[in-house]
Amino acid sequence: MAPRTHAGERGEPSPVPGLRRGRAIAQRLAQRCCPPARARMLASRLCLATLREDPADAEVVSHRLLVRAGFIHKSGSGLYLYQPLMQRVLDKVRRIIAEEIARAGGLEITMPILQERELWERSGRWALYQASRTMLTVKDRNGIEYGLAPTAEEVVTAYAASVIKSYRQLPVCFFQQHTKFRDEIRPRFGLMRVKEFIMMDAYSFHASEDCLERTYQVMRVAYLRAFARLGLSAFAVEADTGAIGGSGSHEFMIAADSGEDAIIYCPESGYAANVERAVGRIAPAAPWQAPAEPRLILTPGRSAIAELVAFLRAQGYADLGAEHVAKCFLAVALVERGGGAAPLTVAAFVRGDREVNEVKLSHAIARHGGGSVLQLRPMHPEEVRAATGAEPGYAGPLPGLGVDLVIVDQALPLDQPLVVGANRTDYHWVGFVWQRDGGRAAAQDDIVRIRDGDHSASGHRLHERRGIEVGHIFKLGTKYSAALGACYLGPDQQLHPFIMGCYGIGSSRVVAAAVEQHHDADGIRWPMSIAPFQAVVVPARPGDEAVEAAARRIYDALLAAGLEAVLDDREAKPGVKFKDWDLIGVPLRVVCGRALAEGRVELKERGGSATEVPLDRIVAEVGDRVRAAQQALLRAADAVA
RNA sequence: CGGAGCGUAGCUCAGCUUGGCUAGAGCGUUGCGUUCGGGACGCAAAGGUCGCAGGUUCAAAUCCUGUCGCUCCGACCA
Structure with a gap:
């Protein structure tokens, strides 16, 4: 392959007779387009795509910041293009x-x-x-x-x-x-x-x-x-x-x-x-004053647990709580059957103050002979009517319940009085004892969703x-x-x-x-190990040739020291550059500006405070900080048991 | 798939209810000038098949139908 002319190398373009005319253009193109032997990380050439405003469709922090800082670009729904920063x-x-x-x-x-x-x-x-x-x-x-x-x-x-x-x-x-x-x-x-x-x-x-x-x-x-x-x-x-x-x-x-x-x-x-x-473990429900015999009570329109409990309390069952109600979750499971899939109707009962854990329920269905569950969905209203003979909200454990399998959560006592649906619109049984009063045969298992405040097997709070x-x-x-x-x-x-x-x-x-865990109001704060660059060098006085030359020398020296640096050579006001790099989240920033006359530059950690460092110390100082951060992460890894 | 909403400039949005003339703003972009250590300012400019198709109408960004795409609320997974 013929040697190419790279920007900054001052090489002679290959002499092609008769093409003098295009030489100037070619030279300019070469300087613009040909990548140098070693990648020069110049901000002006990185296709940075920072956005001042939040994208309209971003809900979570990582989405917002990754789009705004120019890491990802939406290509379609659920499809993202990884931009150069993201690739790094x-x-x-x-x-x-x-x-x-x-x-x-x-x-x-x-x-x-x-x-x-x-x-x-x-x-x-x-x-x-x-x-x-x-x-x-x-x-x-x-x-x-x-x-x-x-x-x-x-x-x-x-x-x-x-x-x-x-x-x-x-x-x-x-x-x-x-x-x-x-x-x-x-x-x-x-x-x-x-x-x-x-x-x-x-x-x-x-x-x-x-x-x-x-x-x-x-x-x-x-x-x-x-x-x-x-x-x-x-x-x-x-x-x-x-x-x-x-x-x-x-x-x-x-x-x-x-x-x-x-x-x-x-x-x-x-x-x-x-x-x-x-x-x-779920704390057991306190006893309540239930009638000695189950009573069929007219509960018009009280299909929701909270409404039902409030209504019955007003009827004289003053110490009744949601935990005394048997909540029924009616579902259709798609189960594996002879190499294919077959529907299976299921009624799952939990305490009225709790919710069914559908994953645990699926396993329970398999354990109790239903077969391996491929899919589980709540019944549609018409399916509920077919299974119970009533509007949704009145399903109960009586024999009329038309489902293939009944599973009761272990925290719902079968030998205690409960409030249950009557499989009849607008009616509930109050004081129904499952075992005593002819409740439908059911398997008991653990199907309840555990939540904050429950206790572990060892008795500690979860x-x-x-x-x-x-x-x-x-x-x-x-x-x-x-x-x-x-x-x-x-x-x-x-x-x-x-x-x-x-x-x-x-x-x-x-x-x-990582972005969810490492960000602040200004943008991303990458851990040193995965930051797109370890350090950015910012000349902060546009047009000041001494500042720009110094920034360039520092940048070159950082590269020579094996550090991953980027030089912000863009024609922009310092404030714009600072905002951009805070948003992008580069951990270290070297600012070459007003203190240069005294032979110093500013070194600032992302989210930290700035210190002034003598020019001849800056590369060593950046290197030290990069290594310290990297080593801290490695030590954390070595500390893993 | 069920429910809700949105498609207008690169981005964020107005305009649509009540149809009407060269379709607007801010940010961004380009040029010139003044600025220059935390998203400056002035002047000038580029940039839009108003998602697409059909319909209604003298006239459609605006009304109707269809369609495609996207976002949000519910059931899957790293």
């Missing part, structure tokens, strides 16, 4: 995650995004993902149908089966960081919930449960180390396994009020779980807060290997299905979570 941050996030997973023994690979339907049918997940409609699909010209990778258990399991023949090769762990797709019901919150995103997904293969358990713990630590290095304060909580399946699972959460997940935790015992899975899920680890067991016939030869000369684990981190979501 994402690259760093990916590198840190990859380093920690590799440190934990992972081998990096890249799998295809298109996955054949046939493969997914073999694991049985095609029907599941179609039923819940979480997978995007495409067809090729031959009509072959593909899913766009939401995750890659099938692909990696088939791969492992083809390369791993012996227990001697185990354990092994493969991982990748690649684009994932999800047909989101409703994309929102900027990078938080999108149709296309970057995820690190890892898959481990084992010959024993013990070995899986060890790797699971190693991965748990790798996750916490990675989050520590990313400058995020993350914690693990027990989680439901959802559509992935398996026997055990933890989610990694970033505490944030804007988070979509509710977490139940106990500071005393260390218990923490996603509310979908959280278990706890708290609730919100969080952003940035990672998830699962013990899969043999779910996929057995379905796909992925086996190794054991020391016993027999074939065994792999015992598997799988592990995911939403790399692009991590970026959003």
